Amino acid sequence: LKSLFSFFSSSKTTKKNVSPGNLPPGPPTLPFIGNLHLLPKSMVDLRSVIYDLSHKYGPILTVYLGSEPLIFITSYTLAHQALVRHGAAFASRPAVVPVSAVLSNKRKDIGATPFGPTWKALRRNLISEVLHPTSLKSYSVERKRVLDSLIIGFHESSKLNQPVRLLDHIHHAVFSLFIRMAFGELSETQIKEVEEIQYQLLVAYEQFSVFGTWPRLGKLLLRNRWKKYLQFLKNQDDVILPLIRARKKLRQERGKAFELISYTDSLLDLKISEEKGNLEEADVLSLCSEFINAGADTSTTMLQWVLAYLVKHPRIQSKLFAEISEVVAKGAKEVEEDDLHKIPYLKAVVLESLRIHPPNTSLIPHTVMEDVELCGYTIPKDTTVNIVTALIGRDPNVWENPMEFRPERLLTGEDIGEEVSDVTAFKMMPFGAGRRMCPGNRLGLLLLQYLVSNLVWNFEFKTVDGEGVDLSEKEEFLVVMKNPVRAYISPRIK
Numbered sequence: 001l002k003s004l005f006s007f008f009s010s011s012k013t014t015k016k017n018v019s020p021g022n023l024p025p026g027p028p029t030l031p032f033i034g035n036l037h038l039l040p041k042s043m044v045d046l047r048s049v050i051y052d053l054s055h056k057y058g059p060i061l062t063v064y065l066g067s068e069p070l071i072f073i074t075s076y077t078l079a080h081q082a083l084v085r086h087g088a089a090f091a092s093r094p095a096v097v098p099v100s101a102v103l104s105n106k107r108k109d110i111g112a113t114p115f116g117p118t119w120k121a122l123r124r125n126l127i128s129e130v131l132h133p134t135s136l137k138s139y140s141v142e143r144k145r146v147l148d149s150l151i152i153g154f155h156e157s158s159k160l161n162q163p164v165r166l167l168d169h170i171h172h173a174v175f176s177l178f179i180r181m182a183f184g185e186l187s188e189t190q191i192k193e194v195e196e197i198q199y200q201l202l203v204a205y206e207q208f209s210v211f212g213t214w215p216r217l218g219k220l221l222l223r224n225r226w227k228k229y230l231q232f233l234k235n236q237d238d239v240i241l242p243l244i245r246a247r248k249k250l251r252q253e254r255g256k257a258f259e260l261i262s263y264t265d266s267l268l269d270l271k272i273s274e275e276k277g278n279l280e281e282a283d284v285l286s287l288c289s290e291f292i293n294a295g296a297d298t299s300t301t302m303l304q305w306v307l308a309y310l311v312k313h314p315r316i317q318s319k320l321f322a323e324i325s326e327v328v329a330k331g332a333k334e335v336e337e338d339d340l341h342k343i344p345y346l347k348a349v350v351l352e353s354l355r356i357h358p359p360n361t362s363l364i365p366h367t368v369m370e371d372v373e374l375c376g377y378t379i380p381k382d383t384t385v386n387i388v389t390a391l392i393g394r395d396p397n398v399w400e401n402p403m404e405f406r407p408e409r410l411l412t413g414e415d416i417g418e419e420v421s422d423v424t425a426f427k428m429m430p431f432g433a434g435r436r437m438c439p440g441n442r443l444g445l446l447l448l449q450y451l452v453s454n455l456v457w458n459f460e461f462k463t464v465d466g467e468g469v470d471l472s473e474k475e476e477f478l479v480v481m482k483n484p485v486r487a488y489i490s491p492r493i494k
């Protein structure tokens with residue numbers, strides 16, 4: 001079965017047998033299957049298929065999965081019109097987002113919940129508690145801990161004088177931050193257990209995706225896979241539920257007096273509404289799981305892409321080091337978070353990486369809540385719309401030589417919108433835009449800038465002779481490096 005079908009489509013959406021009416025154009029369809037035969041197996045390959053189709057049919061097009069029309073948008077201007085100008089209409093999700101149905105086992109999460117009071121309550125809770133600027137500030141202690149562990153790890157590896165696979169250090173450091181933010185202080189063993197189970201689920205996602213789309217049929221035909229999937233979920237319950245219970249108990253004993261609020265704390269206190277009351281334990285689990293995946297997997301992936309570009313382009317790495325040196329006192333061990341905004345080149349390096357390699361090929365599918373006129377076409381109520389961020393960032397009509405890594409383009413104003421400081425205004429949308437825009441965008445950017453600047457301040461990363469840096473992509477849950485970058489690391493003498 002096409003994994004794409006399971007990613008985009010929803011077996012329960014009401015959009016069946018929609019007449020083409022005034023829908024955007026698209027390739028001719030075959031009976032029963034629509035355009036399914038045109039679609040490749042992976043999201044990375046889908047990007048090229050949609051790219052080719054958009055050349056023929058324009059930046060807004062319709063592809064049929066069976067009888068269900070899916071709209072694809074590949075230009076920044078149209079995406080902006082949809083998500084911002086028609087923001088209210090585009091704020092919902094399909095009835096089932098299989099990706100989430102599988103990962104959260106049909107429990108609650110924010111990303112897949114359709115527009116409504118439950119989504120509002122969950123999103124508001126995330127933004128006003130752990131992601132509130134005050135909480136974010138207090139979590140600087142934890143970010144420093146991540147940095148220290150990375151620096152110690154890199155120092156040790158550098159002594160071996162061997163190439164280092166950067167991901168091996170990054171993964172654990174970044175995951176431990178989000179796991180602690182989710183559950184509070186944990187032992188190293190507990191952190192590793194959560195990291196392992198979350199990672200296993202993400203890597204195995206593709207083989208289980210069929211259960212998100214056709215749960216009944218999948219269960220019937222793929223019994224062994226179904227059993228394996230249930231075992232995965234049980235393992236996740238076994239690892240995570242005790243952590244939630246322990247936190248609950250600790251809160252009762254200490255009367256909620258913690259220096260840092262954890263995401264679990266906020267969820268245990270949350271009432272969705274008077275009638276619905278508090279969340280079930282299982283929902284707290286899936287929301288924490290979403291938090292860890294959404295935060296840690298994206299940040300790990302991006303940190304690796306940014307460092308890969310810096311290894312590949314020593315000139316850019318030296319320029320970044322020089323810019324950091326102008327802001328950081330000589331002999332200082334660390335670039336402080338408060339100083340990051342003084343290094344515009346740093347933000348440009350991070351955003352340029354996000355432009356070429358947004359970790360998600362497309363935004364999470366949106367559905368329209370009413371008929372919407374867009375670009376002269378009518379998108380009927382309940383239709384699923386996919387905004388292909390990976391093509392938006394590489395659109396040659398907007399970005400000159402789009403595959404060239406050139407952070408300077410973001411500083412000169414030649415390619416960016418007017419509001420340089422506002423990431424929503426960038427013509428790349430790595431975090432989406434409008435009501436469903438990623439609520440973790442500030443934390444994501446802060447973490448990336450903090451870690452990249454400090455790693456470059458402390459170490460020089462050099463290519464491995466004869467190996468270079470291979471920028472090929474591979475689809476896991478996100479689009480990651482096919483061959484994780486390896487580099488020689490040497491401490492800088494300052």
Ligand code: HEM
Nearest residue numbers: 110111294295298363364430431432436437438440443444
């Ligand atoms: C570099 C880091 C990150 C990137 C590139 C990223 C990207 C995205 C994208 C593209 C979306 C979909 C937006 C849409 O459908 O319109 C999204 C949604 C989301 N992200 Fe992030 N994200 C990052 C970090 C984070 C962090 C740190 C958190 C939480 C701590 C987070 C939590 C979420 C949640 C909960 C949603 C669902 C929002 C909703 O449906 O209302 N993300 N993210």
